[in-house]
Amino acid sequence: MTSPRTISKETGIDDTGYKYGFVTDIETESAPPGLSEDIVRFISAKKNEPEWMLEWRLKAYRHFISLLDNEQLPKWAHIHHAPIDFQQIIYYSAPKPKKKLESLDELDPEILKTYEKLGIPLEEQKLLAGVAVDAVFDSVSVITTFKEELAKHGIIFCSMSEAVQNHPDLVQKYLGSVVPYTDNFYAALNSAVFSDGSFCYVPKGVRCPFELTTYFRINTAQSGQFERTLIVADEGSYVSYLEGCSAPMRDENQLHAAVVELVTLDNAEIKYSTIQNWYPGDENGKGGIFNFVTKRGKCQGVNSKISWTQVETGSAITWKYPSVILQGDNSIGEFYSVALTKGYQQADTGTKMTHLGKNTRSRIVSKGISAGHGSNTYRGLVKVMPKADNARNFTQCDSLLVGDKCGAHTTPYVEVQNNTAHLEHEAFTGRVSEEQLFYCRQRGLSSEEATALIINGFCKEVFKNLPFEFAVEATRLLEANLEGSVG
Amino acid sequence: MANAMLEIRNLDASVGVADVEILKGLNMTVRRGEVHAIMGPNGSGKSTLAYVLAGHPGYVVTGGEVLFEGQNLLAMEPEDRARAGLFLSFQHPVEVPGVRLSEFLRAGYNSIRKSRGEEEMSARLFNQMLREKAQLVEMEPSLIQRSVNEGFSGGERKRNEVLQMAILEPKLAVLDEPDSGLDVDAVRIVANGIERLRRSDRAIILITHYQRILDYVVPDYVHVIVDGRIVKSGDKDLALEVESVGYDKYEEELEKSLSG
Ligand SMILES: Nc1ncnc2c1ncn2[C@@H]1O[C@H](COP(=O)(O)OP(=O)(O)OP(=O)(O)O)[C@@H](O)[C@H]1O
Ligand SMILES: [Mg+2]
Numbered sequence A: 001m002t003s004p005r006t007i008s009k010e011t012g013i014d015d016t017g018y019k020y021g022f023v024t025d026i027e028t029e030s031a032p033p034g035l036s037e038d039i040v041r042f043i044s045a046k047k048n049e050p051e052w053m054l055e056w057r058l059k060a061y062r063h064f065i066s067l068l069d070n071e072q073l074p075k076w077a078h079i080h081h082a083p084i085d086f087q088q089i090i091y092y093s094a095p096k097p098k099k100k101l102e103s104l105d106e107l108d109p110e111i112l113k114t115y116e117k118l119g120i121p122l123e124e125q126k127l128l129a130g131v132a133v134d135a136v137f138d139s140v141s142v143i144t145t146f147k148e149e150l151a152k153h154g155i156i157f158c159s160m161s162e163a164v165q166n167h168p169d170l171v172q173k174y175l176g177s178v179v180p181y182t183d184n185f186y187a188a189l190n191s192a193v194f195s196d197g198s199f200c201y202v203p204k205g206v207r208c209p210f211e212l213t214t215y216f217r218i219n220t221a222q223s224g225q226f227e228r229t230l231i232v233a234d235e236g237s238y239v240s241y242l243e244g245c246s247a248p249m250r251d252e253n254q255l256h257a258a259v260v261e262l263v264t265l266d267n268a269e270i271k272y273s274t275i276q277n278w279y280p281g282d283e284n285g286k287g288g289i290f291n292f293v294t295k296r297g298k299c300q301g302v303n304s305k306i307s308w309t310q311v312e313t314g315s316a317i318t319w320k321y322p323s324v325i326l327q328g329d330n331s332i333g334e335f336y337s338v339a340l341t342k343g344y345q346q347a348d349t350g351t352k353m354t355h356l357g358k359n360t361r362s363r364i365v366s367k368g369i370s371a372g373h374g375s376n377t378y379r380g381l382v383k384v385m386p387k388a389d390n391a392r393n394f395t396q397c398d399s400l401l402v403g404d405k406c407g408a409h410t411t412p413y414v415e416v417q418n419n420t421a422h423l424e425h426e427a428f429t430g431r432v433s434e435e436q437l438f439y440c441r442q443r444g445l446s447s448e449e450a451t452a453l454i455i456n457g458f459c460k461e462v463f464k465n466l467p468f469e470f471a472v473e474a475t476r477l478l479e480a481n482l483e484g485s486v487g
Numbered sequence B: 001m002a003n004a005m006l007e008i009r010n011l012d013a014s015v016g017v018a019d020v021e022i023l024k025g026l027n028m029t030v031r032r033g034e035v036h037a038i039m040g041p042n043g044s045g046k047s048t049l050a051y052v053l054a055g056h057p058g059y060v061v062t063g064g065e066v067l068f069e070g071q072n073l074l075a076m077e078p079e080d081r082a083r084a085g086l087f088l089s090f091q092h093p094v095e096v097p098g099v100r101l102s103e104f105l106r107a108g109y110n111s112i113r114k115s116r117g118e119e120e121m122s123a124r125l126f127n128q129m130l131r132e133k134a135q136l137v138e139m140e141p142s143l144i145q146r147s148v149n150e151g152f153s154g155g156e157r158k159r160n161e162v163l164q165m166a167i168l169e170p171k172l173a174v175l176d177e178p179d180s181g182l183d184v185d186a187v188r189i190v191a192n193g194i195e196r197l198r199r200s201d202r203a204i205i206l207i208t209h210y211q212r213i214l215d216y217v218v219p220d221y222v223h224v225i226v227d228g229r230i231v232k233s234g235d236k237d238l239a240l241e242v243e244s245v246g247y248d249k250y251e252e253e254l255e256k257s258l259s260g
Helices: A037-046 A051-069 A109-117 A147-152 A160-166 A168-174 A185-193 A434-442 A447-463 A468-482 B046-054 B078-083 B101-115 B123-137 B141-145 B154-168 B184-196 B212-216 B237-245 B248-259
Strands: A028-030 A093-095 A131-137 A140-144 A156-159 A198-202 A207-217 A228-233 A238-246 A253-256 A259-264 A269-276 A288-299 A305-312 A317-320 A323-326 A332-341 A346-355 A361-371 A375-384 A392-402 A407-416 A422-431 B004-015 B020-031 B035-039 B059-068 B086-089 B096-100 B172-176 B203-207 B221-226 B229-234
Touching: A037 A051, A037 A185, A051 A168, A051 A185, A147 A156, A147 A207, A156 A160, A160 A168, A160 A198, A160 A228, A168 A198, A168 A228, A185 A259, A185 A288, A198 A207, A198 A238, A228 A238, A228 A269, A259 A269, A259 A305, A269 A288, A269 A468, A288 A305, A288 A332, A305 A317, A305 A346, A305 A447, A305 A468, A323 A332, A323 A361, A332 A346, A332 A375, A332 A447, A332 A468, A346 A361, A346 A392, A361 A375, A361 A407, A361 A447, A375 A392, A392 A407, A392 A447, A407 A422, A434 A447, A434 B078, A434 B096, A434 B101, A447 A468, A447 B096, A447 B101, B004 B046, B004 B203, B020 B046, B020 B059, B020 B203, B020 B229, B035 B237, B046 B059, B046 B078, B046 B086, B046 B172, B046 B203, B078 B086, B078 B101, B086 B154, B096 B101, B101 B123, B101 B141, B101 B154, B123 B141, B123 B154, B123 B184, B154 B172, B154 B184, B184 B212, B221 B237, B221 B248, B229 B237, B229 B248
Parallel strands: A131 A207, A198 A228, A207 A238, A228 A259, A238 A269, A253 A288, A259 A288, A269 A305, A288 A317, A288 A323, A305 A332, A317 A346, A323 A346, A332 A361, A346 A375, A361 A392, A375 A407, A392 A422, B035 B203, B035 B221, B086 B172, B172 B203
Antiparallel strands: A028 A093, A131 A140, A156 A198, B004 B020, B004 B059, B221 B229
8 A cells, every 4th residue: 555755845955055155265355353443454455455445444443343343233133143253254355366367367366267167257268258357356356357448338246345545536526425424333334444345336327238247255263244236327328236245154144244335327337237146055944145235325316217027046044235325306216126034044135215405216126935934024215305396106925835844024214294195005824735746746846846936936036137147047946945945 | 469568357346334335347458549438327436446546545456457558557556557657637637735836847847857867847848848838729828827726616626637648748648537527628628639649659548428529539449347347349430429329338248247
């Protein structure tokens, strides 16, 4: 007597499928662990920074210390972790030797190999595919490719360190203009110790002909990564930007506290896409990246548009709310998000749309997927200020549960101070249904393939906003991340 | 029994949590090339039989055995049954939002090919094949680019199921009411589609409430199932008898045989 195997509802988790967990063997130059005014000065000196930059860092540092002393750490997020010891973190780590690179041939072959393993198109021939890459290894931007081609259009795309040296006027004007160092705990920390990041400026009327890409990699143990990205789209310009991330598997948690600022002037548009695949920790929740990121865009000009698309699959903890300040009349803010948590991952993510100008519109599409013991929280705020006549918002936050040990929470807030506002909200929470799974399996798909297919369908609305190659990568990443989480 | 493709012996099955016995010692033998029609009142266990054969995890087999080409079918995962050549056309096909029909079917098709050590088919070639086969059931080509069954009418869903059978080319197709809810023309179209998929090396189990479809797909055997058991088997004329007299007679006979 035989009976068909019943599929257990319990979800077996296997996080060892993380493919990017290797460590690169290169010499690095690191500061000793710990945070002090000297470290801030050390970082600034290493980078040969002008006085104003150091001053700004120091102000941020003092603000951070006052917050730390008053124990004003962010507490409201739906996440749990052991306290972070900020004196145990290495705030500066750079591949050695750190001389200016003229071509790819001069790059440490070990770093090149790392990026090859990650599948990043660093080599010249792959650049023909139309992707310009800025790669940040630990804290320092290693190389920016495609620079000349971009220069032809007057587009500046370089590391933040270079921008501070070569375009101080632009940096001084916009750095901190969207996310001041007083904004929040991690923004203050980042402002004090940020080591590098990407800078991009697209001049008036220029449509950037490539997808610009920054790839972040945390390699050194114990190091934190605090990069700072600033993108300015001048009047009538357009740029699409993609950010990717990964890190080796390590037992201890690593901190990633980045700040990204976007500014669009009149009629300009920035499309910012993120595929985040930091190491999430092992199957017991040990190790992994703490991803505490402040991302904000300001639609400063009329008719301008900022669109965030994010696919979050990695990190032990993600705490991230890409937001848009809709200042210019008729400006548009968008947020498309897929966040997958499995194992013991926690994500608290969402967006904030602040309507200041007239006829401003925002659109939020959030898709949370929880598997294993994952916890996924959507936290959103739509704020309509008194002068924002005819503001419109559409919010859709959907959650999908895989298995019955995971959780999903949605916390949408609205704050409306203008009665001409029009807000719409839709929400859905469901499970990958047994009927859907069975239907797919009857057609020959394994339960993993079936789950991935159903989840892909669930994410379709977000994925279709990604540049094509990255949509393919996002799909693959979801599948890889679901391996072992089903069945 | 040399040619038996499917051997069902004394099959008992109940539905998951409720633990209600639905199939009660069901026996059936299907050989290559045969078409078996199954008829029976609502709730008699027809879909349950189809689901149990396909390996639906909500149903539990409590007794008996099923051999598919000599293999123990009940020990196989649903996808392995599909890969071994078993196809189920669902009575109520579900929606899979956001997944294009073409994408869905190609994924299944390629998964089956891979399991047989064959090369995957490219999207271009597959879509070409899909368009050709869609003509078999006169399916609106635009449906192929829509999400699986999402917003499909009842009739469109049924055509879609038969289209999927045409693509996956199973050895054994279990068709659960492919004709219910169809208008007169659609029954003819779907039935002709099935008839054209009839082959000497393929067996079909066709579950239906109506004799009409059997005018197009003439069965070799007709079985009447009542209360989880086959109470009568015969040739195509049995379907005509069922349609004229209903099931009362069989139910009464069953009761008598049980009490007697
Ligand atoms: N999930 C379930 N929970 C409880 N009872 C169920 C479940 N699924 C099926 N049943 C019961 O099992 C019996 C057989 O159902 P089944 O769907 O096999 O009937 P059927 O012969 O296909 O009927 P129809 O002609 O209406 O399609 C019915 O009494 C039904 O209510
Ligand atoms: Mg039925």
